[in-house]
Structure formats: C-alpha cells, structure tokens
Amino acid sequence: MVETKKNDFRTRDLFYLVPLWVLSLIAPDPYIYHKKEFKKKDLLYLGAIGLAPLIWSDPHFHHLMVLAGIYAILALGLSLFTGYAGQISLGHAAFFGIGAYTTAILTARHGFSPFVALWTSALSASVVAYLIGRPILKLKGYFLALATLGFGEIFLVMVRESTDLTGGVIGIFGIPWFSVIGFSFDSYLKQYYLTWGVLTGLFIFSKNLVRSKVGRALLAVAASEDAASSVGINVPRVKLEIFVLGAAFAGLAGSLFACVMSTANPEAFSLGFTVLIVMMVILGGMGNIYGPIAGAILLTWLMDFLSRYQEYSLPVYSVILILLLIFFPDGIGTRLNVRVIYLIGYWAKKKKRDEGKL
Amino acid sequence: MSHLSIEEITKEYDGIRALDRVSLKVEKGSIKGLIGPNGAGKSTLFHLISGVEKPDSGKIRFKERDITAMASHEISALGMGRTFQTLQIWGNMTVVENIMAGMNRRLKGSLLSYGLWLPRVRTSEKEALKEAKEILNSLGLLGSWESMASQLPYGKQKLLELGRALAMKPEFLLLDEPASGLTLKEIEQLSERISQIRQEGVTVFIVEHHMGMVMEIADEIAVLHNGELIAEGTPEGIRGNPQVIEAYLRGKRADA
Numbered sequence: 001m002v003e004t005k006k007n008d009f010r011t012r013d014l015f016y017l018v019p020l021w022v023l024s025l026i027a028p029d030p031y032i033y034h035k036k037e038f039k040k041k042d043l044l045y046l047g048a049i050g051l052a053p054l055i056w057s058d059p060h061f062h063h064l065m066v067l068a069g070i071y072a073i074l075a076l077g078l079s080l081f082t083g084y085a086g087q088i089s090l091g092h093a094a095f096f097g098i099g100a101y102t103t104a105i106l107t108a109r110h111g112f113s114p115f116v117a118l119w120t121s122a123l124s125a126s127v128v129a130y131l132i133g134r135p136i137l138k139l140k141g142y143f144l145a146l147a148t149l150g151f152g153e154i155f156l157v158m159v160r161e162s163t164d165l166t167g168g169v170i171g172i173f174g175i176p177w178f179s180v181i182g183f184s185f186d187s188y189l190k191q192y193y194l195t196w197g198v199l200t201g202l203f204i205f206s207k208n209l210v211r212s213k214v215g216r217a218l219l220a221v222a223a224s225e226d227a228a229s230s231v232g233i234n235v236p237r238v239k240l241e242i243f244v245l246g247a248a249f250a251g252l253a254g255s256l257f258a259c260v261m262s263t264a265n266p267e268a269f270s271l272g273f274t275v276l277i278v279m280m281v282i283l284g285g286m287g288n289i290y291g292p293i294a295g296a297i298l299l300t301w302l303m304d305f306l307s308r309y310q311e312y313s314l315p316v317y318s319v320i321l322i323l324l325l326i327f328f329p330d331g332i333g334t335r336l337n338v339r340v341i342y343l344i345g346y347w348a349k350k351k352k353r354d355e356g357k358l
Numbered sequence: 359m360s361h362l363s364i365e366e367i368t369k370e371y372d373g374i375r376a377l378d379r380v381s382l383k384v385e386k387g388s389i390k391g392l393i394g395p396n397g398a399g400k401s402t403l404f405h406l407i408s409g410v411e412k413p414d415s416g417k418i419r420f421k422e423r424d425i426t427a428m429a430s431h432e433i434s435a436l437g438m439g440r441t442f443q444t445l446q447i448w449g450n451m452t453v454v455e456n457i458m459a460g461m462n463r464r465l466k467g468s469l470l471s472y473g474l475w476l477p478r479v480r481t482s483e484k485e486a487l488k489e490a491k492e493i494l495n496s497l498g499l500l501g502s503w504e505s506m507a508s509q510l511p512y513g514k515q516k517l518l519e520l521g522r523a524l525a526m527k528p529e530f531l532l533l534d535e536p537a538s539g540l541t542l543k544e545i546e547q548l549s550e551r552i553s554q555i556r557q558e559g560v561t562v563f564i565v566e567h568h569m570g571m572v573m574e575i576a577d578e579i580a581v582l583h584n585g586e587l588i589a590e591g592t593p594e595g596i597r598g599n600p601q602v603i604e605a606y607l608r609g610k611r612a613d614a
Binding site for chain 1: 409411429430431434435439440442446447448449450451455458459462463465467469472473474475479483486521522526549582610
C-alpha cells in the first residue's frame, strides 16, 4: 500500500505514514466492530501476545504487561456493562478490591491455595454485585453513576475501618505467588503468561457473548429499553446478569493482582483507579470488545513512561488523555484505515500542487 | 372470543384525563383501526396495552389473561408485538442484528452457554441468521442486511421496525402510526404487507392518521376524542358518523 506509491512521497512522509499504517493493522477499529466473527487477525494478535515477552525479554516490560493484562480483564468486564449495555458504573474498583481482599485473607491468613482463592474471589465479587445490583440497577444515567460511586466509596471506608479483617490502611502482606498443583508462577514471565492466558479465555468468552443473542440484547438495552422490552427482552435481568459477570471478571482480576503484588491495600481501589478503568474502556472504544485491551496497554504504558518525569507526569498525562479524546472520540483505533488513505491522497496531491500540475 | 379486551380504562396525567373509561374489544384475526385527532389519547392507550405505562383504573385482558399489572417484557412474551410512533430501531446494530434481536425471546440458552459457544447455541444462532435473512427478504431489505441500522433511510427504518416486531412471531401486533413519514408508494406497500400479516393469522391493532389507508385495510374502526371513545364500527359507518366528522372538523379549525 505504501510501497507502491513511494514516488509521490518525500522520505519524511514515510516517517509519519508507516507507524500509522502499522497501527491501523493492529488497532481494533470500532467502525467495523459489527462484523463480530473471529478472524485471521485474531490469530495474529494471539501470536503477538505469545511472542512479545520472548522477543522483548525485559523483566520491567513483563511486569508492565502483567499489570496491563490485569487491568484489561477488569476493563473487559466494565466494557460489557458500559460499552455494550450502555450503563455507567463508577464502583467497579470495589469489585476488584473484593477480589483482592478475598484472596489476601484466604491465602495469607488461612493458608488456602491461590487457585481456590481465585475462584472464591470471582464468586464473592459476583455475589456482592448481585445483592447491590438488584436495587441499584433500577436507576438510570447519572443516578446510576452516583449510586455506584457511592458504593465504591463505602467499600473503601469499610476496608479502611475494619482493621481486624482487612488490616486497615496498611493492608495485608505476604500473599503467595499464584500456583496450580505445585507449579508456582514465581517470575514475571510466568505471570505474564498466566494473566494473558486468563485474559484470552475471558476475551473469547466475551466475544462469544457479544456476537450472539446476549450481545444483541445488551445493545438493544443500550439503544432503547422500551423497544427492547417490546420484543420480550427482560431488561432488568439483562442488566443484572452483565453487571454480575463484570463483577466476576473484576474479582478474578483483583485476585491475580493480589498474587502479583503480594499485597492488598486500600490505595489500589480508590476512585482514581475506577476512573482509570473507565478511561481504558472509553479510549479503547465503547462497544468494541478489543478496545479495553488496547486501552489498558496504552494507559499502563503511558503511566509508566511518564512516571520518570516526576512532577510533570500528571499534567502531561491529562493533556495526552484530552488530546486522545478529541482526536479519537470513538476509541484509539477509530478509522485509522481511512486516515491513512486520506493522508496518502493529501500528500500525493500536495506534491502535484507544488509542481504546478494541479 | 375477543383477542384483546379493554375494560373501563382511565389514565390521568397531572389531573388531565388522557383516557376516560374507555372500553374496546379486538377480535382474533381482525384488523382494527384506532383514529382520532392529535392528543385524543391513542398513543397513551397503546402504551397502556403494551405495559410501558400502567392505567389508574380498569382492566386489560389479552388472551383471557389479565395483563394490567404485568411488566412490558412479560406482555411481549405472551405474543404481543409492537412498533413505536417515534421510531425506536436499534441504531447501534446492523440491520440483520435488529431482526435477530427481535427473535431474542425464542432463542433459548443461558449466558454461560453463549459464552462457551456450545454446539447447541451455535446451531440456533445459525438458524436465527437464516430466518432473519428470510424476513429481510420478504420486506425487501436484504440488500442492506450488513449495514448499520442507523444508516438506512427513514422509510426502510420503519419497515425494519415492523420486521423486528414480526421476528418475535407475535399473535397480536400493535402498530403506532406505521405510515407517518412514508411516501404514497411506500404506504401502498405497507398496507399490502399488513393485509398479508393478517392472512398469516395475526391480529392487528393500528393507530393511523392516514385515513385512506385505515379505511382500506381495517375491518373495524374505533374513534377516540379527548380521551373518550365516541364511535366504533365498520369503516363505512364511521365515515358517515356525524360525531366523528364534527370532532375532526373542529380539530381542523383549531389547527388553522
């Protein structure tokens, strides 16, 4: 695509185009998200995920990608609820926290294996989500946002104050590495494969949901609840199911997080963290199942990259977020293909214009 | 035996009576028209029947069951489909997905079985796609089955909404002003389509402003005026009814 038209370009233009073109191949495009079947491109993604840590064998990169994977699991669950069903949740960090504390208490205090704790975490998060969701999901729009926000804050206060159970502000230390039948995930590389393996499984699960009856029900609820119930879709139930599922994802992510960081403390589940996850979903593209993963990788990497600039990191971070939201309001993959073609056309014409041919 | 019967329905909004002790019956397999000037309470009546809103008093029976207190999706599950006065298609889905979402009630399987993509689910999805394409074909929308529903022109979106209601295989269809905004040719096609739906055994209850169309297809017509039922009968009877003529003329004069 680029090579054939090389003559029309200055070398400098290639410098802009090539990364954009490569990005357009990789980045998920929300404008074609309605073609929901699995494609060959998915194998490409899978291969890239499998090979990346081997090619780039730097422990810091591995650790970063482990975190990105965990955030992606969390964002994936939220994406189903926010991006597809169109509901707002600002309390998602609380389910993450419930997962992390369940694992922390079970493994560090009572000596259960992390494998058991992983499933218990998902279960406990979804049970809480069910109990909270039943009354709360009757609310709509801003009111739902406020209610979930309140839930998140209440959870935080409870964690800080119930010192006996959660260790208060200090938290719980000494959570063992994740292990299954004697195999311990004790290096960042192993943890990378663990988190991205779990993420891949959950991604396939979510994608199956999205391309089937369940996904259509979610989109229907988001677009028009009246129309959805007019064809017999049980709107409250659809919302509750996906809320509980999202919480289960968050519980799994929290459990993995506790095992990776070997600690659980309330700082990790604050409002700032919820906003970060919501940003991942929005930047990745609402209603785009690849979006949360792309958003999670981008933001994790960005935060790490900027952290070396100390006091400037936050302002720069927010400026970058604002710019991304302005230029890619539907997610970072938005119509990159179209943009590349537009740029090619623009530069080709400019060259001719300069030569006086047009 | 009547398919739908409304008994002494009353609905008030902030002290204004939108419907005042309205009683109606719709016979099985018939096409019933509901007409009346703007603000007569037609759409309110439809909202009450489909369960979007609840009446202050009175009863609604559908297939001999009291549906007055039922939730909207439960009523639909009994076999009542509807379209909306203000278009309510799902613009965030493709055309074919809109139809398939309409079949939602008939597709069995839990969230888990869909997530794990069990063989049973796989076949049912495939069949649903096939059936959805057939429905689109019969509506003449198959050409744009993969485009987003929001990108269709208005007339086709109206058809799509009808198709979605048909996809749930209803026994009873509520059509709220299906002809509004359509061209004459489209209206002709629509009336043909509605007669065809009736021949397939579906009862149709239709609110319409386009008099020519209602007079042509309806077996029986009811007239609402200021929340009261002022006349009911065959199209010929309604055409000559002095009360109806006066209600409409007064409405016209007020408009001008």
